[in-house]
Amino acid sequence: MNPEYVVLRRPGFTEFRVENWRLARDASGRVLMGVSGWHWSYSLIPLLVTLLWDHESMVPFAGFLLVLVVLAYWKCTQILFESVIVIPRHGIQLETHRGLPWFPAFTVKRRFIPLASLQDFVIHEGLKRWNVRYYLAAVQLSGSGEFKLHVAYENILPHFPVLLQIYRDVHAMLDK
Amino acid sequence: MSQTVFWPDDVREEGLCYGWSTPTLCVAGVIHDETALDSLSDSFRVKVLGSCKFERGSPHPVLEFLSGEYTIIYYRRHTAASLRFYSLENVEPSGAAKARQSALATSLEHDYTRPHYSGGIDATVINQFNLAKTVDALVQPKSSRLELSKYLFDFMDAVLYIPKQVAPLVRIPAYLKDFSTTIQQLDVRAEQTQFLGHQVAPLRQSDLSSIHVFAARYTNFFNTVWLILNDITIGVAFGTFLCENNLVLARMLNSLIEIYLIDWIRWALHWLDSWPAGLKLNTELSWVYSHTFSDLVTIWGRVLQGAAPYLPVTLYVFGILSATGMTTAIALFSDLLALLTVHIYLGYLLSRALYARLLRTGGSLWNLFRGKRFNVLRNRTDTWAYDTDQLLFGTILFTLLAFLFPTVLAYYALFALMRLGTLLLNAGLETQLAFMNHFPLFALMLRAKDPWRLPGGIYFGVQYAPGPVLVVKNQPVPFSTIFVQYIRLWSRLAAHYNPLRLLWYVLRGKQLKSDSALRDVIL
Numbered sequence: 001m002n003p004e005y006v007v008l009r010r011p012g013f014t015e016f017r018v019e020n021w022r023l024a025r026d027a028s029g030r031v032l033m034g035v036s037g038w039h040w041s042y043s044l045i046p047l048l049v050t051l052l053w054d055h056e057s058m059v060p061f062a063g064f065l066l067v068l069v070v071l072a073y074w075k076c077t078q079i080l081f082e083s084v085i086v087i088p089r090h091g092i093q094l095e096t097h098r099g100l101p102w103f104p105a106f107t108v109k110r111r112f113i114p115l116a117s118l119q120d121f122v123i124h125e126g127l128k129r130w131n132v133r134y135y136l137a138a139v140q141l142s143g144s145g146e147f148k149l150h151v152a153y154e155n156i157l158p159h160f161p162v163l164l165q166i167y168r169d170v171h172a173m174l175d176k
Numbered sequence: 177m178s179q180t181v182f183w184p185d186d187v188r189e190e191g192l193c194y195g196w197s198t199p200t201l202c203v204a205g206v207i208h209d210e211t212a213l214d215s216l217s218d219s220f221r222v223k224v225l226g227s228c229k230f231e232r233g234s235p236h237p238v239l240e241f242l243s244g245e246y247t248i249i250y251y252r253r254h255t256a257a258s259l260r261f262y263s264l265e266n267v268e269p270s271g272a273a274k275a276r277q278s279a280l281a282t283s284l285e286h287d288y289t290r291p292h293y294s295g296g297i298d299a300t301v302i303n304q305f306n307l308a309k310t311v312d313a314l315v316q317p318k319s320s321r322l323e324l325s326k327y328l329f330d331f332m333d334a335v336l337y338i339p340k341q342v343a344p345l346v347r348i349p350a351y352l353k354d355f356s357t358t359i360q361q362l363d364v365r366a367e368q369t370q371f372l373g374h375q376v377a378p379l380r381q382s383d384l385s386s387i388h389v390f391a392a393r394y395t396n397f398f399n400t401v402w403l404i405l406n407d408i409t410i411g412v413a414f415g416t417f418l419c420e421n422n423l424v425l426a427r428m429l430n431s432l433i434e435i436y437l438i439d440w441i442r443w444a445l446h447w448l449d450s451w452p453a454g455l456k457l458n459t460e461l462s463w464v465y466s467h468t469f470s471d472l473v474t475i476w477g478r479v480l481q482g483a484a485p486y487l488p489v490t491l492y493v494f495g496i497l498s499a500t501g502m503t504t505a506i507a508l509f510s511d512l513l514a515l516l517t518v519h520i521y522l523g524y525l526l527s528r529a530l531y532a533r534l535l536r537t538g539g540s541l542w543n544l545f546r547g548k549r550f551n552v553l554r555n556r557t558d559t560w561a562y563d564t565d566q567l568l569f570g571t572i573l574f575t576l577l578a579f580l581f582p583t584v585l586a587y588y589a590l591f592a593l594m595r596l597g598t599l600l601l602n603a604g605l606e607t608q609l610a611f612m613n614h615f616p617l618f619a620l621m622l623r624a625k626d627p628w629r630l631p632g633g634i635y636f637g638v639q640y641a642p643g644p645v646l647v648v649k650n651q652p653v654p655f656s657t658i659f660v661q662y663i664r665l666w667s668r669l670a671a672h673y674n675p676l677r678l679l680w681y682v683l684r685g686k687q688l689k690s691d692s693a694l695r696d697v698i699l
Binding site for chain 2: 111
């Protein structure tokens with residue numbers, strides 16, 4: 001039903017991956033990408049560089065370079081996909097993969113929660129201004145007796161139907 | 177249900193594997209004869225698990241003692257001397273999360289659908305990972321060095337011998353520290369030396385089985401040592417600069433003091449006396465104010481002029497003293513600044529006292545004008561029937577005060593602004609001092625050079641080359657944990673020197689003080 005949700009089963013662990021795109025919710029079958037690749041306007045950048053190169057003041061060129069650097073940084077840290085890896089009997093790991101689209105990820109942010117300290121894996125209801133949003137959370141009880149909530153898929157934040165599927169699959173995996 | 181076996185990734189030989197079987201199977205190494213483990217089985221609780229062999233096709237070991245399916249998860253064994261280790265660090269919650277604690281705790285307690293998990297990786301398994309190489313080194317017949325070089329600690333002990341005797345004598349009581357930053361800095365240095373002196377002995381004889389305690393102590397010790405050495409280096413450089421240029425700098429400083437601290441204040445007071453911006457202040461009161469403060473400033477100016485020829489020598493002495501550290505130099509300059517602006521402080525005290533008194537009297541007379549009175553017993557404003565002569569006299573006084581108020585306000589505003597300026601300068605220097613005294617240099621260097629030595633949790637990475645298999649890897653401590661004291665310091669500074677708060681204090685006539693409890697936040 002939700003093709004951006006992929007389950008990869010490997011010996012020893014299972015990965016529940018949500019990729020950064022979705023189908024339009026009006027059932028037209030249109031694909032809405034969350035990552036952006038190359039745009040035709042980027043090919044005008046060398047033109048701008050040549051125009052600003054021999055200016056009498058270097059300030060516009062420096063400003064343009066700064067804008068370019070920021071743009072490049074933003075492009076290279078786009079969310080490719082996020083996943084929840086379940087390692088049966090050991091724990092779950094929440095991952096976020098960032099990088100250029102259609103290349104292997106540049107940076108991966110991972111957080112491992114051992115089953116010994118995992119209290120529950122739930123769907124929580126959150127209020128964001130006037131909306132109600134649902135999110136998957138892993139509740140961890142740390143050694144010092146404090147609870148900490150870790151949100152799964154915290155950048156993509158898929159909608160409820162996807163979350164319900166993931167919830168059921170993760171619990172089926174954990175209870176085996 | 178398939179079992180998981182933790183296998184060290186550098187073991188590729190066949191034989192008998194030994195390790196731990198609770199809480200989960202963890203192989204520490206491979207031996208060839210069973211008797212080698214007899215001496216160790218009590219202290220480390222290892223036992224022989226079974227035999228293993230490697231087949232030609234796959235790089236993964238085949239464990240013959242396991243009947244069902246099993247998955248291998250690799251981990252890395254580190255020698256104890258490398259000070260690398262795993263740790264299942266648990267995160268500290270912030271203050272805002274504590275509000276959610278009770279709601280979460282209650283709902284989790286009463287949720288009967290909550291699954292309960294047992295077994296699996298936990299702190300015991302992490303300890304086993306950390307001990308694996310140590311056990312292996314003891315089991316293998318070849319000898320290996322398990323101890324860190326003791327010569328380093330002997331050297332440190334020799335160097336610290338005299339400072340260790342002197343340091344406890346230099347501890348200064350708290351009330352003296354408020355006067356001078358230099359005394360405060362001396363105290364900090366004495367405390368650091370004492371700490372170093374006490375840490376050498378435990379470090380030298382610490383056995384490496386409790387590696388995270390040892391690593392924390394080691395990091396702390398060498399962080400302090402490195403900070404002090406850096407401090408002294410920069411201090412020597414700065415001191416040389418001061419000593420060589422003391423005449424030029426003294427001349428510059430003298431002219432700056434003359435222009436900004438003496439002449440400008442006198443000009444500002446004269447300006448306030450002569451219809452500032454077209455406003456007419458009360459002539460007599462303004463005359464009194466401006467001439468009093470002008471005379472105060474002139475007297476102080478003469479004192480400073482008398483001391484001016486000694487300034488080059490003072491700077492030279494500062495240069496020599498800053499060989500004990502850049503922090504000493506900053507502390508000395510902070511004290512010099514405080515000394516030079518004594519006249520501003522005095523002027524501020526006088527004008528603030530007058531302004532505060534005026535405000536309070538004006539407030540109570542205003543209440544009288546409205547027919548109310550502040551009831552001290554009940555801490556509120558009550559209606560009160562005054563006598564006619566009281567009302568008359570009170571109203572006259574109120575009118576007087578109201579007309580004198582702008583003059584007092586003008587002079588108070590001048591001194592309050594100058595006091596604010598010097599306070600912010602002092603605060604800047606003190607913050608700089610705090611940063612230089614407690615910078616986490618060692619932790620940062622480790623984070624860049626060898627993140628395995630600063631573990632902040634583990635994660636499972638996937639190795640695709642010989643079949644997708646999991647590898648336990650170390651996650652280094654995030655920067656926010658390394659700089660946690662700085663974040664606390666910064667939030668404290670921002671709260672204390674908040675511009676709105678300072679403005680409110682100025683308007684109310686409350687005394688502007690520097691944050692004396694700042695140093696307790698970080699020490």
